[in-house]
Amino acid sequence: xxxxxxxxxxxxxxxxSEGLLRLGLVGSPNSGKTTIFNALTGLRAKVGNxxxxxxxxxxxxxxxxxxxxxLIDLPGTYSLAPVSExxxxxxxxxxxxxxGVEPPDALVVVADACSLERSLLxxxxxxxxxxxxxxxxxxxxxLVARGGKLDVARLEAAVGIPVVPVIxxxxxxxxxxxxxxxxxxxxxxxxxLPPASAIERGAWAESVLAHVLVRRPGRSGVTDAVDRVLLHxxxxxxxxxxxxxxxxxxxxxxxxxxxxxxxxxxxxTSGALRAALPPGIATDLLVDGIVAGVGSVIVFLPxxxxxxxxxxxxxxxxxxxxxxxVIDRVMGWIGLEGRAFVSLLxxxxxxxxxxxxxxxxxxxxxxxxxxxxxxxxxxxxxxxVYALLIAAFVPAxxxxxxxxxxxxxxxxxxxxxxxxxxxxxxxxxxxxxPGEGLPFYMELPPYRVxxxxxxxxxxxxxxxxxxxxxxxxxxLVSILLWGLLNFPRVDPPPDLAPEAARSYAMExxxxxxxxxxxxxxxxxxxxxxxxxxxxVASLAAREVIIATLAQIYAxxxxxxxxxxxxxxxxxxxxxxxxxxxxxxxxxxxxxxxALQCTSTLAVMRRETNSWRWPAFAFSYLLALAYxxxxxxxxxxxxxxx
Amino acid sequence: MAATPLSxxxxxxxxxxxRVSETEHxxxxxxxxxxxxxVHGMRGDGPIERRxxxxxxxxxxxxxxxxxxxxxxxxxxxxxxxRLCLRRTEARRVLVDRxxxxxxxxxxxxxx
Numbered sequence: 233x234x235x236x237x238x239x240x241x242x243x244x245x246x247x248x249s250e251g252l253l254r255l256g257l258v259g260s261p262n263s264g265k266t267t268i269f270n271a272l273t274g275l276r277a278k279v280g281n282x283x284x285x286x287x288x289x290x291x292x293x294x295x296x297x298x299x300x301x302x303l304i305d306l307p308g309t310y311s312l313a314p315v316s317e318x319x320x321x322x323x324x325x326x327x328x329x330x331x332g333v334e335p336p337d338a339l340v341v342v343a344d345a346c347s348l349e350r351s352l353l354x355x356x357x358x359x360x361x362x363x364x365x366x367x368x369x370x371x372x373x374x375l376v377a378r379g380g381k382l383d384v385a386r387l388e389a390a391v392g393i394p395v396v397p398v399i400x401x402x403x404x405x406x407x408x409x410x411x412x413x414x415x416x417x418x419x420x421x422x423x424x425l426p427p428a429s430a431i432e433r434g435a436w437a438e439s440v441l442a443h444v445l446v447r448r449p450g451r452s453g454v455t456d457a458v459d460r461v462l463l464h465x466x467x468x469x470x471x472x473x474x475x476x477x478x479x480x481x482x483x484x485x486x487x488x489x490x491x492x493x494x495x496x497x498x499x500x501t502s503g504a505l506r507a508a509l510p511p512g513i514a515t516d517l518l519v520d521g522i523v524a525g526v527g528s529v530i531v532f533l534p535x536x537x538x539x540x541x542x543x544x545x546x547x548x549x550x551x552x553x554x555x556x557x558v559i560d561r562v563m564g565w566i567g568l569e570g571r572a573f574v575s576l577l578x579x580x581x582x583x584x585x586x587x588x589x590x591x592x593x594x595x596x597x598x599x600x601x602x603x604x605x606x607x608x609x610x611x612x613x614x615x616x617v618y619a620l621l622i623a624a625f626v627p628a629x630x631x632x633x634x635x636x637x638x639x640x641x642x643x644x645x646x647x648x649x650x651x652x653x654x655x656x657x658x659x660x661x662x663x664x665x666p667g668e669g670l671p672f673y674m675e676l677p678p679y680r681v682x683x684x685x686x687x688x689x690x691x692x693x694x695x696x697x698x699x700x701x702x703x704x705x706x707x708l709v710s711i712l713l714w715g716l717l718n719f720p721r722v723d724p725p726p727d728l729a730p731e732a733a734r735s736y737a738m739e740x741x742x743x744x745x746x747x748x749x750x751x752x753x754x755x756x757x758x759x760x761x762x763x764x765x766x767x768v769a770s771l772a773a774r775e776v777i778i779a780t781l782a783q784i785y786a787x788x789x790x791x792x793x794x795x796x797x798x799x800x801x802x803x804x805x806x807x808x809x810x811x812x813x814x815x816x817x818x819x820x821x822x823x824x825x826a827l828q829c830t831s832t833l834a835v836m837r838r839e840t841n842s843w844r845w846p847a848f849a850f851s852y853l854l855a856l857a858y859x860x861x862x863x864x865x866x867x868x869x870x871x872x873x
Numbered sequence: 874m875a876a877t878p879l880s881x882x883x884x885x886x887x888x889x890x891x892r893v894s895e896t897e898h899x900x901x902x903x904x905x906x907x908x909x910x911x912v913h914g915m916r917g918d919g920p921i922e923r924r925x926x927x928x929x930x931x932x933x934x935x936x937x938x939x940x941x942x943x944x945x946x947x948x949x950x951x952x953x954x955x956r957l958c959l960r961r962t963e964a965r966r967v968l969v970d971r972x973x974x975x976x977x978x979x980x981x982x983x984x985x
Contacts, residue, residue, distance in 0.1 A: 311927030315920050349953035350929040357927075430923065434931030449954065465943040557958050561944035564960070672963060673928060676949060676956040 253301040255294075255413060256326065256336030258358055260351065261308035262677040264370035265342040267400040269305040270689070272296075272410065296414035304336055310350075312357040326361055338364040338416035345375040345382060345397065346449050346678070352437035355391060356426035364416040366394040368409060373399045374678070380449025387444040392422025401683045452678040455550075459676075462554050472558050475546070490534035491619075495793060498527030513718075521714030525779035526707055530699070537695050540612075543580070544690040548682035552577070556674060566654050567661030569672045572602045576653060579609035580646075583832045586611075587839055597665040601657050603836055604849050607827045608653035610646045613774040617823050618645055620778055624795040625816045649824045652856070713769050713780055716743040743768075757822070757858070758815035758865040760803070770828040777828075814869030818861040825857035899971055901930075902948065902964035904938045910969030911935055922966055929953040930967050 259265035273292030290305040306322050314320040321330065328335035341358050343351030348369070358365055367387075375382060388395045394412055398405035412419075426436045461467050502519050509515040546552055556573050563573050572590070579586030586606045590599045610618075622638050629637045722740040739748070739761075746768060747761030754764045762784050770777035778794070785797035801810040827833070827850045836846040898913045912934040915922040929952055930936070939949040939956065947958040959967075 311924060313920075313923055313927060315924050344955075347953065347955035350955055353927060353929060430926040431931055434926075434929070434934065438933070451951075459940075463940055463942070463949070469943050557942050557947065557949065558944075560958070560960070561942060561946050564946065672947060672958075672960045673924070674947075674958045676958060 253296075253299060253338070253414075253416065254304060254334060254336045255301055255416070256304045256306055256339045257342060258306050258322070258326075258339055258354070259308060259342035260310045260344075260354060260675075262675055263308065263342045263344045263351065264400045265308060266305060267686070268340075268342055268368060268370065268398065268409075269303055270686075271400055271403060271406055272413075273303050294413075295410075297411045299414040301414065310354065312354070312361075326363075336363070338366070338419070340366055340368055340413065342368045342370060345369040345372045346378065346380065348382070348445070349437065349441055352391075352440055353430075353433055356433045356436055359391070359393070359422055359426050360428065362425075364419045364421065366396065366412065366416070366419055367391060369395060369397040370400050372397040373402070373404075374452075374680075375449050378449035378452055379447060381446035383444050383446055387440070388420070390440045390443050392420060392424075394419050401686065455678045458679055459554070462551070463557065468554075468558055472555060475551070475555075487534040487538055487619075494527075494530060494533070498523065498530070499793070501527070516718070517711070517714055520783055521711050522707065524782050525711075525714075533695060533699070537691055540691045540695065541687060543577075544687045545682055548680065548687060548690075550677050550679045553674060553676050557676060560672065560674075562654075566658035568598055568602060568657055572598060572657075575602050576606060576609050576650075579606040579611060582611050582613070583607050583609065583829065584835045587832070587835050590839065598661075600840060600845060601660045601665050603839060604660060604845065604852075605653040605657045607829065607832055607849060607853060608649050608656065608825065610649040610824070611774075611829075613829065614645075614823050616775045616778055617770075618642055618820065620795060620798075621816055621820055624799050625811060625813070645820060645824055648821070652825065656852075713743065713776075714783060716746075717741050717765075717783055756865070757818045757861045758812060758869065759819065760810050762801075762810070763815075763819065767822070767828075772828075772830050774823060774828045812869060813872040814865040814867075817868040818865035821864045822857045822861040825853050825860055827853040898968040900965040901936065901950070901959070901967035901969050902961045904936075904969065904971065906938045906940050906948075909935060909937050909972040911972060913968040913970050916966045916968060921963065925959075925963065925967060928957060929955075935972075936969060 747764035750764040766777035769780040
């Protein structure tokens with residue numbers, strides 16, 4: 233029995249403003265909904281394996297058997313009775329109460345065939361909305377592999393709507409799905425709606441299931457076996473810690489060759505441009521402003537790609553939910569919950585998606601606390617800064633087996649940020665935001681082999697957004713800074729050597745004067761005016777400090793890489809190195825704490841609907857950064873020299 | 874107590890229910906890993922309870938306690954073909970009938 237064949241007369245007139253059919257995808261987290269969305273729209277969208285990842289409403293155009301349609305990817309939910317802001321959006325959207333958003337003409341419920349027993353509860357709620365609906369069954373291959381058997385024809389008859397089994401990641405069943413989705417006017421409608429009360433819904437689901445489930449799937453043997461280790465009281469914690477150590481060690485070690493290659497490429501490009509173009513202000517702008525600025529950011533793309541790749545791999549594998557299970561008690565101690573961990577973990581990549589992921593947290597107090605501490609999680613924009621300073625000043629020495637000193641320092645910085653976030657969150661919960669604990673529930677999905685294409689799509693999405701930032705904010709700031717560093721143009725005393733003359737011109741520039749003006753404040757931290765200029769510039773975005781330093785040092789030494797330049801830089805007066813161990817440590821610690829990111833402030837403003845919280849976050853983090861850097865500088869220099 | 878008595882609803886196997894209907898209801902958090910129970914109802918009637926119901930913790934639902942997290946909380950349950958973690962505070966809201974220790978020892982890989 234196909235959907236078209238059993239069509240009730242098209243009772244529902246599928247109305248649409250632009251003549252385009254609007255289909256809403258509804259489903260629980262881990263149902264494979266986003267995979268279906270991607271397969272139908274071809275849009276680059278993130279697909280997660282952790283409950284709560286699908287927080288944004290996304291739409292995409294799809295070609296359904298010759299019909300153009302808009303697919304709306306609704307946030308993953310277990311129920312249409314909302315308990316969080318996220319879920320309220322879904323129910324309001326479905327009810328047509330969301331301003332500016334047209335409700336979908338028809339609904340597509342996506343359900344994991346292996347947990348149909350639970351998914352039918354959501355199906356029942358959707359059916360009661362009275363819109364044309366259809367059910368897509370995912371993971372049917374997994375159902376078979378686990379020895380289960382489902383009678384799809386009987387399911388269609390029992391529920392009363394079309395049922396389409398698919399294997400989303402292999403594209404099986406998608407053609408038929410497209411044909412059916414293109415014609416919602418032909419979808420069968422249930423003769424009797426499922427009951428309204430939760431308890432009766434349960435009975436309804438049981439009776440449907442008893443009718444259609446020929447053989448119940450066994451438990452996933454792999455998941456059982458793996459969980460016995462990964463969730464073991466001792467082994468699970470050890471694995472959790474080991475995964476984190478390995479994570480950072482691998483990122484740091486593997487990225488180096490690619491970074492060196494890009495570094496060299498940028499150097500060659502600059503050299504070629506300088507050779508080909510006539511000397512002058514335009515060439516200076518192109519080479520020192522644009523190529524150097526953007527190049528210094530792109531060079532760190534390998535690390536970002538590796539970080540995102542590992543993060544998504546673990547997520548799609550199903551490990552992130554396990555990590556939250558292991559860590560939830562700790563989050564409970566500081567007054568937050570597992571989903572805050574996901575948000576904070578996302579902030580490792582970037583605080584912007586991390587802050588947006590807090591929408592899944594039902595309590596607004598917990599939400600604000602999580603938002604306020606998310607900038608403390610070490611985001612990927614800090615990685616270039618850490619990498620530069622660590623590579624330049626920390627010896628590449630093996631400490632224990634393959635674990636090197638550089639990797640350990642990086643790990644230490646990550647830990648410092650993470651622990652500070654937990655401490656600050658606990659303090660905020662006890663002072664500004666006292667409140668009850670959140671209801672906590674989380675599904676542990678079966679382990680699933682991630683498809684490389686999916687991971688690649690996710691990584692590309694993340695890398696692209698990083699590059700977009702590099703291409704817009706950073707390029708603009710690079711050009712602005714080039715202006716600040718080169719104007720006003722002064723004539724140096726005629727007897728100076730060319731390098732010294734450039735340095736002189738730089739010190740006389742707007743940026744140089746600003747750096748000097750800040751020196752009284754920066755000297756206690758061990759920073760000179762050049763670092764001061766970099767810090768001012770980094771208020772736009774952390775990684776801009778690299779472009780800035782590259783520009784400052786390009787004026788004194790064009791050929792050596794930035795790493796060499798900062799390593800060999802000495803105070804003109806004393807002849808001592810600018811970057812002493814204390815200065816390097818203080819600068820690293822400053823970057824652990826300070827909120828130097830325009831995008832983060834903007835998204836905080838948007839999510840809290842007030843400038844109050846971004847202002848608060850910026851101030852407390854700046855105070856923290858200054859205080860910690862001061863202490864570290866004093867302590868390290870006292871012991872090192 | 875807001876727990877609704879079971880309505881006579883047809884869903885497949887019921888001998889378990891009748892056997893335990895006389896025992897006392899305990900919170901879901903009181904079950905030890907490896908123990909099974911059948912949901913009786915909820916202790917209250919708030920949004921959290923409603924959400925727990927929507928997650929499938931409905932009267933008659935069989936629940937198996939899989940394990941506790943390494944630090945003791947949350948607890949992983951298996952019900953309705955999936956695995957759900959709840960903290961003790963939420964699990965306590967769910968009233969269950971403790972299933973007697975399996976006499977005819979059902980294989981752990983197949984429920985009921």
